[in-house]
Amino acid sequence: MNQIQIPQQKLLRRHFLKLSGLSSVSLLLGGCGTPLFEDIVGKVSEPLNQKVETLIFNPEKLAPEFPISEIEPEALIVNSFNFTPKIDSTKFRLVVDGTVNKFLSLSMTEIQQMPLASMVIRHVCVEGWAAIVQWGGVRLRDIINLAQPKPEAKYVYFKSADGYYESWDLASCMHPQTLMAYQKNGQPLPIDNGAPLRLASPIKLGYKQSKWVTNIILSDRLLPVKGYWEDQGYEWYAGL
């Protein structure tokens, strides 16, 4: 899985947080406003939380959809971790590999010839806000099925043109409302929102929904490198 880059600043930030945690030992006794062993608390509680999240996740249950009139175009905030890559969609290729029987390299034309799925759903951000938005695109499971995953495939990695990376459990990728979207609110997907192709789903928090996806890699295991935000301490499953 050497295709996945580990951005340098990730380590710097983690390091910085650790240092700030150490330097605030005096604050620990004084009161709050401190991390107060949040990383340990996360490591201890996450396995339990993740078990419960996986248990209550129903792969067939559809998240609520809304009428077009309820779309909130202004509410969807653009969050990017680094920069906005400009991609020539005529030369763009979505590469699917890893534990699959069939290696794929799809052009946008080929992707747009696949059945279009459209949904008006609630996009929920880890920060607490939410926005009702329409996404149109191809179901991720259609792409995965096209690549014929091997039986041992359990996880899916996503690599983006801006260096962002993510990983999902396969079951959530096969959910009927998990899309590789190229439409937003009835229009071609804007560059800021991830054009030409992005992940979109109402069953995961926003940071799981990579923009500018260029590479989908199926895997039999979860690597120590899980995702840009996860590697800094955010929870991995992040199901809704």
Place this chain on the structure above:
Amino acid sequence: MKSLSRLPRQAIAAKIFHWVNIVSLFIMLTSGLQIYNANPVFGGRAGWHIPPIFTLGGWLAGGRHWHFAAMWLFSLNLVFYGVYILVTRRWKHRFVSDKDIKALKLSQNQKRRAYAWHRIAYTAIVPILLLAIFSGLGMYKPAQFSWIVDCFGDWQALRIVHFTTVPIVIIFATIHALLGRKVGGDRLLESMFW
């Protein structure tokens, strides 16, 4: 009111409940305010932020770690206590009843009246704690429990309700402590913990 003049004694389960509740609630409130700061309910990013001295977790992910760890402590404590008061039938004689309402209407005995108010106050905390859990569950898993979001109308209403439980819990816990002190003095207050 003779019992009040004796040294008050509490069941060990009531003491454990009070301890776990106050500690877990403190973590829930402070880590919740840390999460709030990522995008204030009123005004979004431009809105008013909670001063860091009241927050726990250091950053959004840290706040979430504390919040979703303490939620088990907080909600299971409430469940165990609920089972306890059902099994021991405490709910019949330890929480507000029509006798307290009658006392407030008819009694001139100030102590009896304070006692009635106190029972109203701590009984009212229970549904607020349940509302905090219910609205929180809706925000935590809006796809799996979309019906909870629907109960509140929309996302913003759900956020407001969940956030509003913070000041309400603080106000009611303060009233509970003050009235408890008025009814039974420091000894009653201390008996609930030690």
